[in-house]
Amino acid sequence: MAYLKLDSSKLNRFVNSNEVPEMQALVNAANRELRDGTGAGNNYREWLHLPTNYDHQEFERIKKDAQQIQSDSDFLIVIGIGGSYLGAKMAVDFLHGDFDDLNSSNHQTRVIFAGNSLSSSYLHDLLELIDGHDFSINMVSKSGTTTEPSVAFRIFRKRLIKQYGAKEAVNRIYVTTDAKNGALRQEVNEKGYESFIIPNGIGGRYSVLTPVGLLPIAVSGGDIDQLMLGAHKAEDELDNPDLTQNNAYRYAALRNILYRKGYGVELLENYEPNMRMFAEWWKQLTGESEGKDHKGIFPASANLTTDLHSLGQYIQQGRRILMETVVKVNHPRHDVDIPHNDKNTDELQYLEGHTVDYVNTRAYEGVVKAHTDGGVPVMTVNIPDESAYTLGYLIYFFEVAIAISGYLNGVNPFNQPGVEEYKTNMFILLNKPGYTNK
Numbered sequence: 187m188a189y190l191k192l193d194s195s196k197l198n199r200f201v202n203s204n205e206v207p208e209m210q211a212l213v214n215a216a217n218r219e220l221r222d223g224t225g226a227g228n229n230y231r232e233w234l235h236l237p238t239n240y241d242h243q244e245f246e247r248i249k250k251d252a253q254q255i256q257s258d259s260d261f262l263i264v265i266g267i268g269g270s271y272l273g274a275k276m277a278v279d280f281l282h283g284d285f286d287d288l289n290s291s292n293h294q295t296r297v298i299f300a301g302n303s304l305s306s307s308y309l310h311d312l313l314e315l316i317d318g319h320d321f322s323i324n325m326v327s328k329s330g331t332t333t334e335p336s337v338a339f340r341i342f343r344k345r346l347i348k349q350y351g352a353k354e355a356v357n358r359i360y361v362t363t364d365a366k367n368g369a370l371r372q373e374v375n376e377k378g379y380e381s382f383i384i385p386n387g388i389g390g391r392y393s394v395l396t397p398v399g400l401l402p403i404a405v406s407g408g409d410i411d412q413l414m415l416g417a418h419k420a421e422d423e424l425d426n427p428d429l430t431q432n433n434a435y436r437y438a439a440l441r442n443i444l445y446r447k448g449y450g451v452e453l454l455e456n457y458e459p460n461m462r463m464f465a466e467w468w469k470q471l472t473g474e475s476e477g478k479d480h481k482g483i484f485p486a487s488a489n490l491t492t493d494l495h496s497l498g499q500y501i502q503q504g505r506r507i508l509m510e511t512v513v514k515v516n517h518p519r520h521d522v523d524i525p526h527n528d529k530n531t532d533e534l535q536y537l538e539g540h541t542v543d544y545v546n547t548r549a550y551e552g553v554v555k556a557h558t559d560g561g562v563p564v565m566t567v568n569i570p571d572e573s574a575y576t577l578g579y580l581i582y583f584f585e586v587a588i589a590i591s592g593y594l595n596g597v598n599p600f601n602q603p604g605v606e607e608y609k610t611n612m613f614i615l616l617n618k619p620g621y622t623n624k
């Protein structure tokens with residue numbers, strides 16, 4: 187039985203019973219492109235076998251360095267953007283919930299992210315927050331020249347040197363970058379920083395299970411052994427192209443069928459606030475992989491039940507362009523009883539004896555029915571719990587599903603040529619050497 191279930195039972199009025207089997211031939215072709223390396227972007231498929239084929243020595247070094255950082259730092263400042271940020275951030279949030287950092291009895295190193303915007307206030311406030319505290323830096327960039335993280339690196343490295351002196355600062359800088367190329371690798375070679383490798387055959391948005399995600403996750407106290415084991419399970423389970431067997435491929439086929447019927451926007455939804463960033467990670471994965479050649483599903487997200495009181499109106503009655511994919515946790519980390527109250531002024535006495543998650547799940551069921559009845563197709567990816575093992579599985583599930591989705595839609599799922607456009611304009615405006623005559 188598959189570890190992770192895809193519930194597509196509510197799609198009956200949107201997808202005819204013959205449509206999924208009719209996708210099988212296309213899915214087989216997409217699968218061959220992915221597995222045999224005959225598809226576009228074939229140099230970027232190393233993530234496919236990463237859970238079974240990773241550098242075990244480097245993995246152990248990550249765990250050792252994580253312990254070192256935990257013992258000498260109140261904060262780890264993780265500097266990176268896009269795939270060099272989103273995977274680590276979503277995993278730390280997923281595994282630890284919303285209040286770990288605020289809990290005064292928790293003396294763990296706090297993992298804070300920077301270099302993912304050009305906000306001066308954010309950088310100023312973070313510098314103020316770490317003032318008087320011990321900290322280390324994890325600079326994450328494959329190219330080593332991305333503007334946002336490079337600016338932040340300068341600023342936090344300067345603070346590190348001021349606080350500890352140039353020699354000790356070197357021991358507090360951990361760099362995750364390309365094995366051979368790029369400005370950061372050059373700096374690592376010159377300065378002797380501890381460093382980790384972003385494998386050549388793995389693009390940013392597929393890199394969360396490399397040191398890009400693993401070091402910050404390990405420093406946060408996340409179990410990276412379990413994370414890799416879960417991904418390994420997914421790698422084993424999700425390599426059969428048969429749509430009756432492979433839930434990730436079936437998800438890819440179903441969203442492709444819906445896309446062709448005019449459902450051009452997909453909302454990834456959760457019912458747990460610690461999954462907000464999961465949607466942000468998924469948005470980069472899908473948006474950069476599929477949004478090109480003037481086609482692709484637009485990835486968006488909603489956090490429920492919260493957004494039922496904002497986006498809910500549009501989803502229920504706005505333009506019929508939306509499809510929804512819910513990631514529903516079957517057993518949240520904790521459940522809470524709804525207490526007794528002598529008075530029933532809040533009209534909640536009928537819920538006494540139940541738990542909050544019982545109500546959350548009934549809300550989910552009610553929303554699925556309302557949206558389906560209102561003309562919005564809804565699928566659900568059911569995950570058993572919020573463990574590191576499940577997260578590893580879920581990461582691989584979406585990675586392989588989106589790669590197949592890209593090939594189904596006839597695009598290269600592993601490049602992102604459109605990202606360069608804003609950079610060129612920004613460099614011209616900033617008078618960057620080499621750009622002034624463009």
Ligand SMILES: O=P(O)(O)OC[C@H]1O[C@](O)(CO)[C@@H](O)[C@@H]1O
Pocket residue numbers: 267268269270326327328329330331332335389390391602605
């Ligand atoms: O790791 P780098 O080279 O700083 O790039 C950051 C991000 O920018 C992109 O190149 C484009 O968004 C992503 O693929 C990558 O995750």
